[in-house]
Amino acid sequence: MNQRILIKNTTIVNEGKSFIVDVLIADGVIRKIGTIDIDPTYKIIDGTGKHLLPGIIDGQVHFRDPGLTHKGDLYTESKAAVAGGVTSFIDMPNTLPNILTVESLKEKYAIASKKSLANYSFFMGVNGDNIDEIIKTDTSQFIGVSDDGLYFTKKGNLLADNPETMEKLFANCKSIIAIHSEKEEIIEANEQAFREQYGEDVPIKYHPIIRSTKGCYEATKRAIDLAKKHNARLHILHLTTEAETHLFQNDIPLQEKKITTEVSVHHLWFSDKDYERLGMLIKWNPAIKTEQDKEGLLKALLDDRIDIITTDHAPHTLEEKQKPYFQSMSGAPMVQHSLNCMLEFYKQGLISLEKIVEKMCHNPAILYRMTNRGFIREGYFADLTLVDLNSHWTVAKDNLLYKCGWSPLEGTTFTTKVIQTFVNGKLVYDHGEFHEDTFGMAIDFDNKK
Numbered sequence: 001m002n003q004r005i006l007i008k009n010t011t012i013v014n015e016g017k018s019f020i021v022d023v024l025i026a027d028g029v030i031r032k033i034g035t036i037d038i039d040p041t042y043k044i045i046d047g048t049g050k051h052l053l054p055g056i057i058d059g060q061v062h063f064r065d066p067g068l069t070h071k072g073d074l075y076t077e078s079k080a081a082v083a084g085g086v087t088s089f090i091d092m093p094n095t096l097p098n099i100l101t102v103e104s105l106k107e108k109y110a111i112a113s114k115k116s117l118a119n120y121s122f123f124m125g126v127n128g129d130n131i132d133e134i135i136k137t138d139t140s141q142f143i144g145v146s147d148d149g150l151y152f153t154k155k156g157n158l159l160a161d162n163p164e165t166m167e168k169l170f171a172n173c174k175s176i177i178a179i180h181s182e183k184e185e186i187i188e189a190n191e192q193a194f195r196e197q198y199g200e201d202v203p204i205k206y207h208p209i210i211r212s213t214k215g216c217y218e219a220t221k222r223a224i225d226l227a228k229k230h231n232a233r234l235h236i237l238h239l240t241t242e243a244e245t246h247l248f249q250n251d252i253p254l255q256e257k258k259i260t261t262e263v264s265v266h267h268l269w270f271s272d273k274d275y276e277r278l279g280m281l282i283k284w285n286p287a288i289k290t291e292q293d294k295e296g297l298l299k300a301l302l303d304d305r306i307d308i309i310t311t312d313h314a315p316h317t318l319e320e321k322q323k324p325y326f327q328s329m330s331g332a333p334m335v336q337h338s339l340n341c342m343l344e345f346y347k348q349g350l351i352s353l354e355k356i357v358e359k360m361c362h363n364p365a366i367l368y369r370m371t372n373r374g375f376i377r378e379g380y381f382a383d384l385t386l387v388d389l390n391s392h393w394t395v396a397k398d399n400l401l402y403k404c405g406w407s408p409l410e411g412t413t414f415t416t417k418v419i420q421t422f423v424n425g426k427l428v429y430d431h432g433e434f435h436e437d438t439f440g441m442a443i444d445f446d447n448k449k
């Protein structure tokens with residue numbers, strides 16, 4: 001039998017409330033929440049002065065496995081995730097091979113079952129080549145479909161030059177469609193203009209001009225119009241502009257929303273002011289935009305037009321990043337520090353702890369219809385993270401767990417620390433140490449609801 005763990009006297013943050021209580025973990029689940037007597041067989045954890053949150057569910061990561069494992073893999077990146085309080089993640093399809101068939105999806109599940117310390121699920125990739133197969137496939141096979149990061153061909157390009165593909169997908173796909181929302185034709189025209197002026201070495205400050213607000217807004221508007229026309233389930237990934245936030249609703253509960261969106265932590269943390277200091281390290285697609293956009297995203301998060309927070313954790317080697325503009329890879333690692341970043345906003349009085357938990361834990365579970373995860377409830381999986389809200393430490397090379405070995409946050413001092421992380425009731429991360437004797441589970445979800 002699994003050892004029972006009793007977390008005594010901890011402040012749980014859950015479902016809009018924070019209060020001091022005891023939590024008993026047994027057989028992988030939260031067995032009891034309340035005042036619980038100590039039993040000699042229990043492992044006792046003193047939660048006094050600490051906060052217990054549901055484990056973070058990161059709805060968008062690129063762990064690079066299989067095929068791109070020189071950047072990261074399901075073991076290294078899931079290890080970084082649990083050290084950051086993340087207990088579940090959904091990985092994107094732009095691995096090698098791209099995940100465009102049920103067979104390759106199953107292979108990815110098999111790899112994760114032997115390597116991932118956190119719970120996992122995977123988007124099925126969608127482009128012009130596999131759309132007919134996607135439409136035919138039973139939606140219980142995948143949590144959602146996405147085009148994010150896929151290598152676009154004219155034929156396969158979902159977003160830009162292929163309105164028929166999009167129309168067909170929205171008319172027929174019953175699972176959530178998670179879109180990387182930028183209009184390629186606008187970006188390409190801007191790239192062309194800047195290339196003529198600067199050659200390969202365009203200054204990074206022009207990245208948000210090339211990958212412009214117009215490109216984002218028009219793509220998002222078009223996707224929303226199509227979703228409304230066909231009553232499809234649409235999720236816009238990593239929103240970056242204040243303008244787009246006004247395209248989303250906050251007057252219906254998430255359970256009933258068909259059109260949803262997210263913000264990634266880096267788009268709340270950085271703005272175009274940081275390009276001078278960090279250069280290509282913060283080249284992301286869609287681009288980090290202005291201070292006003294950053295503020296608009298936070299506002300929309302707080303007033304529920306933005307539903308969830310993700311990382312879009314996208315590691316590349318430093319060598320792949322530090323190249324002239326057109327060759328430098330977009331994306332950066334974030335999964336180890338997403339909770340710390342959000343808790344820093346809490347410390348600054350910008351967001352409540354309860355709102356952070358709603359957007360990073362509860363809502364991803366609701367949005368992706370996960371079974372018994374995302375909340376501190378009796379009978380739910382014991383996916384939990386214990387945090388100290390008064391602990392100073394500085395991000396540095398020697399405390400990074402990413403395979404790529406760098407972070408755009410190096411030198412940042414955080415005032416909170418993840419102390420312990422439990423995945424399915426197992427203490428996987430404990431004060432900087434890992435217990436690696438068990439792996440995470442495939443996340444159950446119900447696409448039939």
Ligand SMILES: O=C1C[C@@H](C(=O)O)NC(=O)N1
Nearest residue numbers: 062149284285314330331
């Ligand atoms: O959508 C994406 C993909 C990601 C990657 O590197 O896979 N990098 C990005 O910056 N955006």
